[in-house]
Amino acid sequence: MSGFMSGTGAAKKAAQSNRGGGGRRHAEHAVQPAPAGVAQPAVCVRVALPTPRRQAFDYLAGEAIAPGCRVRVPLAGRRVVGVVIDVEPHDRHAGPLRAVEARIDAEPILPPDVLALLAWAAGYYHHGIGEVLLGALPKPLRLGRMPERRRAQHVRATADAAAALPRLARAPAQRRALGRLLELGSCASDQFAALGLDPRALAALAARGLVERVDAASPAPVVPPAAPLVLTADQAVAVAALAAAAGFGCHLLEGVTGSGKTEVYLRAIERVVAAGGQALVLVPEIALTPQALARFAARFARTAVTHSGLADGERTEAWLAAAAGDVDVLVGTRSAVFAPLPRLALIVVDEEHDASFKQQDGFRYSARDVAVKRARLRDVPVVLGSATPSFETLHNVERGRYACLPLRSRPGSATLPALHVEDIRGVELKAGMSQRLRAAIGAQLAAGNQVLVFRNQRGYAPALACAACGWLADCSHCDARMTLHLQPPGLVCHHCDMRAPVPAHCPQCGEAVLASRGFGTERLEEVLAGAFPGFEVLRFDRDVARSRERLERRLERAASGVPMVLVGTQLLAKGHHFPAVTLSVIVNADAGLFAPDYRAPERTAQVITQVAGRAGRAERPGVVWLATHHPEHPVIEALRAGGYAAFARAALAERAAIGLPPHAASALLRGDARDAAKAQSVLAGLAQAARAFATPGVRVRGPVAAPLARRAGRYRLQVWLLAQARPALHRALAHVAARIDALPRGSVRVGIDVDPVDTF
Ligand code: ADP
Ligand code: ZN
Ligand code: ZN
Numbered sequence: 001m002s003g004f005m006s007g008t009g010a011a012k013k014a015a016q017s018n019r020g021g022g023g024r025r026h027a028e029h030a031v032q033p034a035p036a037g038v039a040q041p042a043v044c045v046r047v048a049l050p051t052p053r054r055q056a057f058d059y060l061a062g063e064a065i066a067p068g069c070r071v072r073v074p075l076a077g078r079r080v081v082g083v084v085i086d087v088e089p090h091d092r093h094a095g096p097l098r099a100v101e102a103r104i105d106a107e108p109i110l111p112p113d114v115l116a117l118l119a120w121a122a123g124y125y126h127h128g129i130g131e132v133l134l135g136a137l138p139k140p141l142r143l144g145r146m147p148e149r150r151r152a153q154h155v156r157a158t159a160d161a162a163a164a165l166p167r168l169a170r171a172p173a174q175r176r177a178l179g180r181l182l183e184l185g186s187c188a189s190d191q192f193a194a195l196g197l198d199p200r201a202l203a204a205l206a207a208r209g210l211v212e213r214v215d216a217a218s219p220a221p222v223v224p225p226a227a228p229l230v231l232t233a234d235q236a237v238a239v240a241a242l243a244a245a246a247g248f249g250c251h252l253l254e255g256v257t258g259s260g261k262t263e264v265y266l267r268a269i270e271r272v273v274a275a276g277g278q279a280l281v282l283v284p285e286i287a288l289t290p291q292a293l294a295r296f297a298a299r300f301a302r303t304a305v306t307h308s309g310l311a312d313g314e315r316t317e318a319w320l321a322a323a324a325g326d327v328d329v330l331v332g333t334r335s336a337v338f339a340p341l342p343r344l345a346l347i348v349v350d351e352e353h354d355a356s357f358k359q360q361d362g363f364r365y366s367a368r369d370v371a372v373k374r375a376r377l378r379d380v381p382v383v384l385g386s387a388t389p390s391f392e393t394l395h396n397v398e399r400g401r402y403a404c405l406p407l408r409s410r411p412g413s414a415t416l417p418a419l420h421v422e423d424i425r426g427v428e429l430k431a432g433m434s435q436r437l438r439a440a441i442g443a444q445l446a447a448g449n450q451v452l453v454f455r456n457q458r459g460y461a462p463a464l465a466c467a468a469c470g471w472l473a474d475c476s477h478c479d480a481r482m483t484l485h486l487q488p489p490g491l492v493c494h495h496c497d498m499r500a501p502v503p504a505h506c507p508q509c510g511e512a513v514l515a516s517r518g519f520g521t522e523r524l525e526e527v528l529a530g531a532f533p534g535f536e537v538l539r540f541d542r543d544v545a546r547s548r549e550r551l552e553r554r555l556e557r558a559a560s561g562v563p564m565v566l567v568g569t570q571l572l573a574k575g576h577h578f579p580a581v582t583l584s585v586i587v588n589a590d591a592g593l594f595a596p597d598y599r600a601p602e603r604t605a606q607v608i609t610q611v612a613g614r615a616g617r618a619e620r621p622g623v624v625w626l627a628t629h630h631p632e633h634p635v636i637e638a639l640r641a642g643g644y645a646a647f648a649r650a651a652l653a654e655r656a657a658i659g660l661p662p663h664a665a666s667a668l669l670r671g672d673a674r675d676a677a678k679a680q681s682v683l684a685g686l687a688q689a690a691r692a693f694a695t696p697g698v699r700v701r702g703p704v705a706a707p708l709a710r711r712a713g714r715y716r717l718q719v720w721l722l723a724q725a726r727p728a729l730h731r732a733l734a735h736v737a738a739r740i741d742a743l744p745r746g747s748v749r750v751g752i753d754v755d756p757v758d759t760f
Helices: 004-016 112-124 129-135 161-168 172-184 199-207 233-244 261-274 290-299 312-323 334-338 367-378 391-398 435-446 521-531 548-559 600-612 634-657 676-693 726-742
Strands: 043-048 057-061 070-075 078-089 154-157 186-188 211-214 249-255 278-282 303-306 329-332 344-350 381-386 402-407 418-423 450-454 463-466 483-486 489-492 514-517 536-540 564-568 581-586 623-628 665-673 698-711 714-723 749-754
Touching: 043 070, 043 129, 057 070, 078 129, 112 129, 112 334, 112 367, 154 172, 161 172, 172 186, 172 199, 172 290, 199 211, 233 249, 233 261, 233 402, 249 261, 249 391, 261 278, 261 290, 261 344, 261 381, 261 402, 278 334, 278 367, 290 303, 290 329, 290 548, 303 312, 312 329, 329 334, 334 367, 344 367, 367 381, 391 402, 391 634, 418 634, 435 450, 435 521, 435 564, 435 581, 435 623, 450 600, 463 483, 483 521, 521 536, 521 564, 536 548, 548 564, 581 600, 600 623, 600 634, 665 676, 665 698, 665 726, 676 698, 676 714, 676 726, 676 749, 698 726, 714 726, 726 749
Parallel strands: 249 381, 249 402, 278 329, 278 344, 303 329, 344 381, 418 623, 450 564, 450 581, 536 564, 581 623
Antiparallel strands: 043 057, 043 078, 070 078, 154 186, 154 211, 463 514, 483 489, 665 714, 665 749, 698 714
16 A cells, blocks of 8 residues: 555545534444445545554544544554544455444544644654654543543733732732733633643632632733834834735744844734634743743733643643634644644744754654744745744745845844953863953942853763772763762763762772862852852753742742842743843853854854843843853854854855755764664665665765764664755655665664754
């Protein structure tokens, strides 16, 4: 039987008569068996199942089942839940087929447009349709359940609430909840978690008469802001261009940090929602703070939020509400790109350059690229927003495929920060900071400002060493050092999460002279707190963010504007708006400048620009301080001379000269196994197959060890495919994929990564 892709046209047709996301039934229906020998029109349904197999499976059913419906079928002695993707008359098939055991949905839960998008994604990324399709469903649906939808209750602050806010000083949870609710206007109970509202605090506020329930049977979809902003000239041009957009078109909103991209999204969405459409807003994982979400929720009464920090039930509720057309704006991370939206009219991808849009394991898709494809299939506009656009996107602008809408300045009196490059060659440093830098930080604090210190390394120190014999604390499962942590104390491998106590003596020579090497955010926190005893130092990194509650408290504390130092990783660099920050510090820019990945300059320039962009966002002008041993490095010189935009265009031209992506298409075959020799032989076989098949335009390199050659006890190898033209790459990959499918099941895991964003 041919691959599932051949069936998508038929799948579309068969499903067209069914309204996606419509009425549902709970009872499972036993499917009529097809009686043997009777001339009853039995059908063959093709079902996507939760297995890594690339193909779908055929089953027999006594009645046609529309694509997008879930069914229960036998598979290798188990009963599993799958999704029908195609239906054909049975007589086309020779050979016996097993029968569908039960039909779960009377009507499809995945509408035709989402099915088509998923089928495209499975084909483009050369991943099994089963995992792609089942992975797009919230977990309870994937397991065959159909949760009852709860009716959300809406609450809002009462008329006295604003005046009562100062009286809540001794009830911080209630004060926070009330403050957020005042920002939002009102909030539905199913959005409490997503928007950081604590239900217990709300109940306490209700008891005080500060919060009341409202009947929001039909809320006005768009809530006009209390004090609408006057758009800047660039914002107005961008809003007008988006208003004029009809049908598919991809628009890069290239706005310098703090230029007000969000306001442009909000205006574009307002139009769409007022006209009865739905908007999908994709945001990166980390930037997802309730503050950012609140801006959407405050403007659109029917906003739903979905991300991995929420419980399954909440994510399912958002998905079902979106599918039923009960939300106007769906804000979500990566996987929201596959959510059903029957009236979808606009897609926004905020911070489109962010690597978190690319799934890094299993089904390795780019949510940004899938979003563009979805917009094309639905014939609606898509907006990609960033201060530091990816090279892929800039390349598409250069080729005239995407339109560019620039926002060149910050609104009001805010200006872009000045870049100060500090040459730290031969300078004495403490946690990477010179005496001059510490003095600069002190001066800002004394003037009542905030300072942001960026370091892309969490923990206390990236290594622990013996001063006597040179022993280093290595992870026993990875080719990597253990990171020293103080809170809680211990050694942690950041690659496999192995933990070990800090040894009292060197395990190699027995001396008690172990010392940390290098510095992470915990060490910076310690040094800064010691240097500026009168000021708060707040740390932000993944360890802090393990508790959303704690992260949020710290972000709110930072937003209050009291003079303090914010120390943190990427988490701090992304999208936040801290009006009181006047100095952003990049303690050590060198690590990124000399990484072996050809994308390192792009990444480094993005990080520097994003960190810099946190400074001077309001009335107070900002400075960015960049400490480096290589002040004459071309990336730094380019940023200094013309900012990210000029750097990127020059670097893009360089990539063209050597034929690297985005001027070429690339893919990685990634393989790993406990046995290094086995991994080597399998990957070498695949590389050879790729070479034998590849047309002249395709280059095949490897297998070579991955930059992290061993992780969690598995040896990791990769083969790199590079092609001048995408169709040639995909032909070669299809060939390799067939070889991968034919590999004996077992010890070597192999995956295909199309358009890899990193080679780690
Ligand atoms: P970014 O482009 O970095 O995403 P934001 O959308 O966060 O910028 O906007 C930065 C700040 O500027 C926000 O506080 C926002 O409310 C404010 N802002 C945006 N547009 C305007 C405007 N036209 N006039 C005044 N303030 C604005
Ligand atoms: Zn030793
Ligand atoms: Zn490890």
